[in-house]
Amino acid sequence: MTLRSLFLWALPVIALLASLSLGSGSVGPGDVLALLSGNGSDEARFVMTELRFPRTAIGIVVGLALGISGALLQSLTRNPLAEPGLLGVSAGSALAVTVMILMGSDSAAITTPVAQVGALAGCGLVVAVARMQGPGRDPVRLILAGATLSGLLLSLTSLIMMADQRTANEIRFWVTGSISGRQWEELFATLPSMALAGLTTALVARPLASMALGEHVAVGLGYRPGRVQFLVITTVALFVGAATALAGPLMFLGLAVPFIARAIGGPDIRRTLLLCLAVGPTVLLLADTLCRLLVAPSELPLGVTTALLGAPLMVMIVRRHRMPTL
Amino acid sequence: MTDANSANPTLATRNLRMAHDHHTVIEDLSLTLSPGRVTAIVGPNGCGKSTLLHGLARVHHPAGGSVLLDGGDIHRQPSREVARRLALLPQDKDAPQGLTVRDLVGFGRHPHQDWFRPPSPEDRAAVDSALGAARLEELAERPLDTLSGGQRQRAWIAMSMAQHTPLLLLDEPTTALDLGHQIEVFELIRQLAATGRTIAMVIHDLPSACRYADHLIAMKEGAIISAGTPGEVVTRALVRDLYGVECDLLEDPATGSPLLINMRRSTDP
Amino acid sequence: MQRRTVLVNTALALGVAVAALAALSLGTIPLHPVGVLRAFTTGEASQQMALILFELRLPRVMAGALTGAAFALAGCLMQTLARNRLATPGIIGIDNAATAFAVASITGVGIGLAPPAMALVGAATAAALAFALAGRTGTRGYPFIMAGVGIGAIAGAITQLMLTRVAIDAANAAYPWTVGSLNSREAMATHLLAGGLALCWLAALGIGRHLNVLRLSETVATGLGTHPGRLRLAGLGIAILLTGLAVAVAGPVGFVALLGPEMARSVSHPARVPLTASALAGAILMLLADLAGRMILAPLEVPVGIVTAIAGSPWLLWILLRQTPGRAL
Numbered sequence: 063m064t065l066r067s068l069f070l071w072a073l074p075v076i077a078l079l080a081s082l083s084l085g086s087g088s089v090g091p092g093d094v095l096a097l098l099s100g101n102g103s104d105e106a107r108f109v110m111t112e113l114r115f116p117r118t119a120i121g122i123v124v125g126l127a128l129g130i131s132g133a134l135l136q137s138l139t140r141n142p143l144a145e146p147g148l149l150g151v152s153a154g155s156a157l158a159v160t161v162m163i164l165m166g167s168d169s170a171a172i173t174t175p176v177a178q179v180g181a182l183a184g185c186g187l188v189v190a191v192a193r194m195q196g197p198g199r200d201p202v203r204l205i206l207a208g209a210t211l212s213g214l215l216l217s218l219t220s221l222i223m224m225a226d227q228r229t230a231n232e233i234r235f236w237v238t239g240s241i242s243g244r245q246w247e248e249l250f251a252t253l254p255s256m257a258l259a260g261l262t263t264a265l266v267a268r269p270l271a272s273m274a275l276g277e278h279v280a281v282g283l284g285y286r287p288g289r290v291q292f293l294v295i296t297t298v299a300l301f302v303g304a305a306t307a308l309a310g311p312l313m314f315l316g317l318a319v320p321f322i323a324r325a326i327g328g329p330d331i332r333r334t335l336l337l338c339l340a341v342g343p344t345v346l347l348l349a350d351t352l353c354r355l356l357v358a359p360s361e362l363p364l365g366v367t368t369a370l371l372g373a374p375l376m377v378m379i380v381r382r383h384r385m386p387t388l
Numbered sequence: 389m390t391d392a393n394s395a396n397p398t399l400a401t402r403n404l405r406m407a408h409d410h411h412t413v414i415e416d417l418s419l420t421l422s423p424g425r426v427t428a429i430v431g432p433n434g435c436g437k438s439t440l441l442h443g444l445a446r447v448h449h450p451a452g453g454s455v456l457l458d459g460g461d462i463h464r465q466p467s468r469e470v471a472r473r474l475a476l477l478p479q480d481k482d483a484p485q486g487l488t489v490r491d492l493v494g495f496g497r498h499p500h501q502d503w504f505r506p507p508s509p510e511d512r513a514a515v516d517s518a519l520g521a522a523r524l525e526e527l528a529e530r531p532l533d534t535l536s537g538g539q540r541q542r543a544w545i546a547m548s549m550a551q552h553t554p555l556l557l558l559d560e561p562t563t564a565l566d567l568g569h570q571i572e573v574f575e576l577i578r579q580l581a582a583t584g585r586t587i588a589m590v591i592h593d594l595p596s597a598c599r600y601a602d603h604l605i606a607m608k609e610g611a612i613i614s615a616g617t618p619g620e621v622v623t624r625a626l627v628r629d630l631y632g633v634e635c636d637l638l639e640d641p642a643t644g645s646p647l648l649i650n651m652r653r654s655t656d657p
Numbered sequence: 658m659q660r661r662t663v664l665v666n667t668a669l670a671l672g673v674a675v676a677a678l679a680a681l682s683l684g685t686i687p688l689h690p691v692g693v694l695r696a697f698t699t700g701e702a703s704q705q706m707a708l709i710l711f712e713l714r715l716p717r718v719m720a721g722a723l724t725g726a727a728f729a730l731a732g733c734l735m736q737t738l739a740r741n742r743l744a745t746p747g748i749i750g751i752d753n754a755a756t757a758f759a760v761a762s763i764t765g766v767g768i769g770l771a772p773p774a775m776a777l778v779g780a781a782t783a784a785a786l787a788f789a790l791a792g793r794t795g796t797r798g799y800p801f802i803m804a805g806v807g808i809g810a811i812a813g814a815i816t817q818l819m820l821t822r823v824a825i826d827a828a829n830a831a832y833p834w835t836v837g838s839l840n841s842r843e844a845m846a847t848h849l850l851a852g853g854l855a856l857c858w859l860a861a862l863g864i865g866r867h868l869n870v871l872r873l874s875e876t877v878a879t880g881l882g883t884h885p886g887r888l889r890l891a892g893l894g895i896a897i898l899l900t901g902l903a904v905a906v907a908g909p910v911g912f913v914a915l916l917g918p919e920m921a922r923s924v925s926h927p928a929r930v931p932l933t934a935s936a937l938a939g940a941i942l943m944l945l946a947d948l949a950g951r952m953i954l955a956p957l958e959v960p961v962g963i964v965t966a967i968a969g970s971p972w973l974l975w976i977l978l979r980q981t982p983g984r985a986l
Contacts, residue, residue, distance in 0.1 A: 191974065191977075191978065202799045202802070202803060203978075205803075206743065206748075206806070206977055207974055207977040210973045210974050210977065211970070213966060214966065214967060214970035217963050217966040217967050217970070220963055221959060221963050224833075224957065224960070225954055225957055238817055357822070362818060363817065363818075363821060365817075366814040366815075366817055366821075367814075369811060369814035370814050372810075373806075373807035373810040373814075376803065376807050377800075377804045380800055380804070381790070381800055442876070445879070445880060446879070447876050447879045447880070466882075467879070467882045467883065467884055468882035468883075469882075471880065471881050474880075475880060476876065476877070476879070476880030478877060480875075480876055481873055481874045481877050482740075482872075482873065482874055483873060484872050485927060487927045491926075491927065491928040492873075494928070495869070495870055495873065495881065495928070496881070498866075498881040498883075499882035548880075
């Protein structure tokens with residue numbers, strides 16, 4: 063218990079401090095301390111207020127959103143591999159944003175809703191795929207179908223980038239997944255819908271926990287699976303759309319965060335969701351700090367780091383769960 | 389049908405040890421299949437009977453001892469040469485969609501054919517006679533996936549027949565078949581035995597083994613605990629020992645083989 | 658059975674010829690197909706036409722046909738060995754790994770091996786890793802495919818990483834090739850592919866008779882006198898060689914490896930593994946996809962990898978959703 067709580071409390075704090083004080087530039091922990099005591103250099107002040115604070119805040123929000131969406135999707139599909147990145151939800155969101163920029167609009171105010179609509183469409187496709195799969199459903203197939211969908215949507219995104227140089231320049235870094243160089247306004251634009259999604263998450267947590275025992279059990283307990291499913295999908299779309307608008311389509315975060323949360327707190331979805339509040343931001347901030355340090359003075363795209371860390375985890379989960387043979 | 393038993397090859401094991409992942413399943417097992425007879429290998433789940441059959445058919449390498457075909461180590465002989473004398477019908481098998489019965493039976497000629505040589509008249513004759521023996525002429529051009537379970541299993545057996553081997557090994561040829569189809573398959577096996585082939589099969593169902601086999605091998609925990617004609621092997625003590633089942637025995641008035649009746653769970657462990 | 662194989666292969670070969678003729682004739686400067694045919698048969702052509710035909714389009718068409726054939730033949734072999742339609746080199750990450758290694762040698766991270774050699778090394782590495790990670794189930798289970806998907810994701814990330822580390826011009830130049838394109842091919846890699854494809858095709862035909870039997874199940878195949886272990890090793894080796902060589906020319910065009918064999922199977926006799934037919938179908942698909950990529954947004958060129966991904970994804974989805982589990986190929 064002590065070790066566990068140490069991880070649970072110490073790691074988020076370490077991640078937060080690391081994200082604030084470490085970077086590819088010259089501003090280090092010493093400058094941060096000086097700044098806190100009121101006498102830092104102007105350069106340090108600029109780096110902190112204009113770059114690192116917004117970046118860290120965005121990291122926290124994105125980690126939270128993706129972690130919770132992953133937990134919700136995994137619970138809904140009863141599939142430990144379900145994840146917005148793998149299933150094509152993020153890719154749907156990215157495509158929507160790309161199309162929007164292609165049409166000539168790039169104001170932060172409408173990016174978020176457009177990304178959320180894209181995510182909703184991606185969710186809809188995933189659910190349709192899961193439905194079409196019919197009685198012979200098995201977990202890996204859903205993931206492979208989702209990955210195909212994701213690949214298709216990202217191909218379309220590439221196609222647009224190829225056809226339109228201006229769009230390409232605007233989203234080149236965003237589309238590989240990154241939280242660097244974002245403004246406060248962009249974060250603020252996502253907050254209302256994030257708050258709404260948080261509220262619906264609280265609403266669906268209990269019914270989801272009973273649906274884990276089987277849809278019929280949930281009906282017996284007085285819940286309506288159809289309504290729960292609808293709420294979960296809306297929540298996921300709101301979260302993933304907002305996260306994608308901020309950080310681009312990130313893979314594997316929604317896989318890793320709930321996995322860690324379950325390892326700490328067991329299978330109950332309610333506890334998993336609570337733990338995601340701490341684990342999601344921690345994982346994302348650590349990954350992002352890693353991006354800044356590994357190849358300093360330049361930076362890795364966040365999407366590259368999450369893929370490098372997340373893919374082995376996915377293979378491990380498949381092996382551990384003894385997925386059926388085809 | 390031509391007599392496949394002209395050479396009358398023998399299949400035997402000497403001090404055979406079989407293992408899965410370093411876990412010994414069969415220890416020090418020696419047997420010789422009686423030529424020209426139907427031998428049934430019976431025993432409870434996990435006794436090693438399928439492993440033994442796979443060992444005999446050189447699908448798995450022994451961990452110790454040897455399997456002898458005509459006195460020589462089966463793994464030292466070219467696989468193709470072995471396949472001309474020994475056919476195997478395993479449980480795991482699957483046909484590509486749209487494959488017809490004739491196509492499937494044609495695969496039985498594989499060890500007799502060469503690279504890119506069109507099928508010889510001999511191949512065609514073997515396929516036709518196998519189809520005839522299995523009463524599949526009418527269905528020969530039908531895709532396999534449109535047949536009933538029993539017909540499909542007969543088609544697979546016909547494939548093994550077309551292989552034209554004096555030895556035939558069958559792994560649970562009647563699992564998942566209903567009673568009518570089981571009898572259909574067993575009667576085909578008896579018919580094959582009548583041509584002089586040496587047949588060994590793993591069978592789940594002791595009463596069927598008594599009814600259709602000339603020779604029984606009873607296995608438990610990787611060893612043979614009894615072997616002989618069904619009348620010699622099947623005793624109340626053996627049934628209790630193998631399955632933990634009490635029963636009474638009668639003699640089948642039609643065939644003289646033992647009949648198990650009044651079966652119930654054994655009370656003492 | 659024999660007659661049908663000959664018929665199917667002849668028809669597909671004709672298809673390749675027609676697709677090639679179309680690819681030679683169509684483009685920003687359209688040429689008349691009859692003129693193109695005459696130029697080939699009699700050598701009689703204007704200087705400008707000769708330039709377009711022999712210097713620009715013919716090498717591209719050759720590269721397209723060869724890579725398409727190589728990808729599809731590799732896909733057919735892998736699918737048969739794994740008894741799973743999803744086990745194409747593209748889906749299990751071999752394409753991506755080969756690309757990552759080739760990009761490494763282009764961007765100078767490598768040890769000076771030519772891109773084709775590096776692509777081969779990458780392909781072999783990915784296959785070996787997928788095997789090792791799959792554990793006891795071998796090529797037949799999900800762990801193999803998911804291990805491959807994971808390796809593909811990592812290799813893709815590494816490729817992206819290397820591209821962000823080089824100058825923007827180099828990255829822009831390499832980008833189309835990393836999604837699969839016939840635009841940045843090298844003559845040397847194409848020649849290697851031509852030789853390799855010929856050898857691999859013969860080798861594949863050599864084991865074809867045994868592959869037909871292997872489809873019934875490993876145990877049945879053993880009973881019929883083949884050696885599944887050796888067969889698997891040979892087949893995988895051929896598939897890896899083909900994929901590596903083809904990636905070195907065109908980058909990862911994974912969907913051809915899925916669609917070519919699908920197309921070939923639908924017209925071929927079910928008792929045969931359609932090796933030659935797959936290769937021919939792959940060549941047709943690649944030529945048509947590249948042609949479409951050149952025409953759709955002309956004068957802009959859409960890389961053939963994106964065309965096949967967009968056209969092939971729905972088909973893959975359909976397989977995933979409708980294929981009955983456990984059915985043999």
